[in-house]
Amino acid sequence: MSQPRILVFGNEKGGAGKSTGAMHVGVHLLHQGHRVAFLDLDLRQRSLARFFSNRQKWAAANEKALPQAFEPFLHAKPADLLHVPEAEAKAAFDRALEEALDGADYVLIDTPGGDHVLSRRAHAAAHMIVTPMNDSFIDFDLLGEVDPVTLDVKRPSIYAETVWNSRKTRAVWDGKSIRWIVLRNRLAQLEARNRRRVDERVQALGRRVGFEVLAGLRDRVIYRELFPFGLTVADLSEEVNPVAMSLSHVSARQELRALMASLGLDQIDADAVLPADLETEEA
Structure with a gap:
C-alpha cells in the first residue's frame, strides 16, 4: 500500500454500531499486517479508544502478542473540544490526522451520534464512509424520510445531505470520490415483512x-462479550481464549470475514492526504 486510507464510521444516531464496526475492521486489518491508526471523535463516550486501551492492557497482563493500533494525540482532554471555538477544534483534528497518516496504512475514524464540526471534517476527508443501521424504520429515518401512509421515500435526511456535501467538498479538493456504504446490521429476530419493507426503501x-x-453483523453475544478484553473473534485461538469457544464463534468469524470481503478494503483506489483547507464543507 503506497498511500494510507481513511475510513469513517458515521451517522447521526447513537447505538447503530459505528464503534463496533470500527473495532472489528481495525482488528481485521491488524491481523492482515497493516498499520492501523484511529481517531475517536465520540469525545464523551470514546468506546473505540477504550476498546484499544483494553486490548493493550489485556495483552500485557496475559503476556500475549497481539497486533495493536495507535491513537495520535488529539487533545489532553478530548471532551473539552466540544466547547472550544471551531477553529481550535479543527486545528486539533488536522494535527491528529496528519500524525495518523504519517504512521498508518489505514486510519479509522469513529464519529459521534450527532452533528459536530469534527464529524463533518472527518466525513469530507474520508475515502470510505460506513454508515451502520439496524433493520428498522427507526434507523432508516437517519437516511431518509418516508411517507407515513404509503411508506414511499419522500426525501433524503439531513445526514444524507451531510454526506452529499462531503462528497462535493472532496471532488472540488482533489477530484476523488467518497465510497459510501450503508451497513445493515441483521438482528437475531426480525419480522420478515418488515425486513422486506425496509430493504425496498x-x-x-x-x-x-x-x-x-x-x-452487516448479527446481534451476537460474542461481539459484546469480547469488548472488555479489547478482542474480536478474529483474535480467538488456542492461545487467546478469554471465553469458552463454541460453534457460534466459528459462525461469527465467517460472518466477519464475509463482511470484510464485501467491503473490499484492500481495493480502495484513492490517495489519502489531508486537504490543506476543507472550509467549503461549511458552505
Whole structure:
C-alpha cells in the first residue's frame, strides 16, 4: 500500500454500531499486517479508544502478542473540544490526522451520534464512509424520510445531505470520490415483512443518493462479550481464549470475514492526504 486510507464510521444516531464496526475492521486489518491508526471523535463516550486501551492492557497482563493500533494525540482532554471555538477544534483534528497518516496504512475514524464540526471534517476527508443501521424504520429515518401512509421515500435526511456535501467538498479538493456504504446490521429476530419493507426503501434511496447496501453483523453475544478484553473473534485461538469457544464463534468469524470481503478494503483506489483547507464543507 503506497498511500494510507481513511475510513469513517458515521451517522447521526447513537447505538447503530459505528464503534463496533470500527473495532472489528481495525482488528481485521491488524491481523492482515497493516498499520492501523484511529481517531475517536465520540469525545464523551470514546468506546473505540477504550476498546484499544483494553486490548493493550489485556495483552500485557496475559503476556500475549497481539497486533495493536495507535491513537495520535488529539487533545489532553478530548471532551473539552466540544466547547472550544471551531477553529481550535479543527486545528486539533488536522494535527491528529496528519500524525495518523504519517504512521498508518489505514486510519479509522469513529464519529459521534450527532452533528459536530469534527464529524463533518472527518466525513469530507474520508475515502470510505460506513454508515451502520439496524433493520428498522427507526434507523432508516437517519437516511431518509418516508411517507407515513404509503411508506414511499419522500426525501433524503439531513445526514444524507451531510454526506452529499462531503462528497462535493472532496471532488472540488482533489477530484476523488467518497465510497459510501450503508451497513445493515441483521438482528437475531426480525419480522420478515418488515425486513422486506425496509430493504425496498433502503435500496431505492441508495439508487437515489448513491450509497451501496451491504449486510452487516448479527446481534451476537460474542461481539459484546469480547469488548472488555479489547478482542474480536478474529483474535480467538488456542492461545487467546478469554471465553469458552463454541460453534457460534466459528459462525461469527465467517460472518466477519464475509463482511470484510464485501467491503473490499484492500481495493480502495484513492490517495489519502489531508486537504490543506476543507472550509467549503461549511458552505
